[in-house]
Amino acid sequence: MTEMLENERNTAAAWFKTLRDDIVSAFEALEDRQTAGPIAHLPAGRFEVTNTKRDAEDGSDAGGGLMSVMRSGRVFEKVGVNISTVYGALAPPAQKAMAARGVPGMDRDPRFWASGISLVAHMQNPHAPAVHMNTRMFWTPHAWWFGGGSDLNPCIEYAADTQHFHDTQKAHLAPHGDDLYPKLKEWADEYFYIPHRNRARGVGGIFMDDRNTGDWAADFALTQDIGRAFLPAFVPLIDLRRDTAWTDADKDTQLIHRGLYAEYNLVYDRGTKFGLATGHDANAVLMSLPPLAKWI
Template sequence: MLDRAEETMLENAEERKADAAAWFRSLRDSICEAFEALEDVGAPGPFSALAPGRFEVTPTERDGGGGGLMSVMRGGRVFEKVGVNWSEVHGTLAPPAQAAMAARGVPGIAEDPRFWASGISLVAHMRNPHCPAVHMNTRMFWTPNAWWFGGGADLNPCLPHEEDTAHFHAEMKAACDPHGPLEGEDRYEKLKAWADEYFFIPHRGRARGVGGIFYDDLNTGDWDADFAFTRDVGAHFLPAFLPVTERRRAQPWTEEDKEAQLIHRGLYAEYNLVYDRGTKFGLATGHNPDAVLMSLPPEAKWH
C-alpha cells in the first residue's frame, strides 16, 4: 500500500518531474560555466600555450523516448577530458532492466515497465597528475508506482594529498548535515560508508579513489525533503572540487607522476565498465552509448 505522501507524489508527478529535470539542467549549466572559466585561467607548464578548452555540446536521443545534452571538453589546458551530461528520458524498460528493478523490490515494475528518469552525470580527467579525477551525479527516477533519488560525488586522485581529501569530504559532510539523520544514522557517515562499499573494485582488492558519498533508492516519503537534499549534494560539488583543482593545477609533475596517472585511469575504466550501475542501466535502456561511456579516460595504461 502507498502512504499518502507517496500518493501525493504520484498525483503531482508531472510537475515534480519537470522541477527535477530543470534543476539538473541548471546544475549542468553552472558547472560547465565554472569549468570553462578555469580553462581561461589555465596553468603553467606544457599545455599553457593551448587555447582554453570549451565544451562541445551534442543533443542526444534515446530510442523509445527522451534524450539530453552530452557536453564534452577535450584537450584543454586544465582538463584533458571532462564530460557533463544531462538527460531526461522515458519509455518502457527493456526486459533485463525491468527484471533487475523487480529484483531490487521496485513496486509494480514487474507488471508495468514504464519509467521516467532525469539527472546529471559528470566525470573529469585532468591534465596535471596532482589534480584528482572526479565523478558526480544526481538523478531522479519515477515509475507509475514509485519514485526515488540517487547520486553522490567521489574523488579519484592518482597521487592523493591528505588536505585535498579532507576538503572534499568536508564539503560532502556540509551537504548532508543540514538534512539530519537518515534511517536513524548520521547521514554523512552512512553515505560515506556506502560510497566506500560501492566504489570498491573487488578484483583489484582496493578502492577506486578516496571516496565521497553515494546513495540510491532515496525515498523517505517526503519528496520535497529528498529533492532538497539532492540539490544540496549537487550544489556542494563545485565548492568541493574547484579549490582542490586550483591548488594543484600549477604543481610541477614528472613523467613518473604521469605514468601513475595513466595506470590509475586504467583502474577507473575497469570499474566503470565492469561494476558501475549507471553504465549498465544506460546501455540496457538504449541511451546514446557515447553519452553513457563519456566517463572513460582519453588515455590509460595497464601493467
C-alpha cells in the same frame, strides 16, 4: 501518488539543467585561469555540446539530453557533463533488474521516467584529482526515488585534498541530519570498490540510491545539496594543484590509475549498465571513460 508527480519531475529536470550550466561555466573559467605551465599555450578548453537521443524499440519518442564534452584543454584532458531525461517502457531485462532491486509492479506496468546529471573529469596534471559526480531522479507508476553523489579519484593522493573534499560534503549534508554524512560516506566506500583489485577506486565521497522517505520535497532538497556541494568541494583542489610540476613518472602513475577507473565503470557501475540496457546514446553513457589509460 506516483502518477501525480509531473510537476515534481519537471522541477527535478530543470534543476539538473541549472546545475549542469553552473558546472560548465565554472570549468571553462578554470581553463581561462590556467596561464602557466607546460601546456598553457593550448587554447583554453571549451565544451562541445551534442544532443543525445534514447532509441525506443518501437521508434517512439523516448527522450534524450545534452552531452557536453571538453577535450585537450589546459586543465582538463577530458571532461564530460551530461544531462538527460528519458522515458518510455523498460525492456524485460531492465524490468527484471528493477524487480530484483525491490521496485514493485514492474511486471504489470513497465513505464519509467528518469532524469539526471552525470559528470566525470580527467585532468591534464597528474597532481590534480579526477572526479565523478551524478544526481538523478527515477520514477515509475509504482515508486520514485533519488540517487547520486560524488567521489574523488586522485592518482597522487594528498591528505589535505581528501579532507577538504569530505569536509565540504559533510557541511552541505549537515542540514539534513547529523547521521546522514557518515551513512552516505560508508555507502560510497562500499559502492566505489573494485572487488577484483581488492581496493577502492579513489578516496571516496558520498553516495546514495533508492532515496524515498515519502517526503518528495525533503529528498529533492537533499539531492540539490549533494549537487551544490560539488563545485566548492572540487574546484579549490584544482586551483591548488593545476600549476604543480609533473614528471613522466607522475604521468605514468596517472595512466595506470585510470585503468582502475575504466575497469570499475565497465564492470560494476550501475549507471553504465542501465544506460546501455535502456538504449541511451552509447557515446554519452561511456563518456566517463578516460581518453588514455594504461595497464601493467
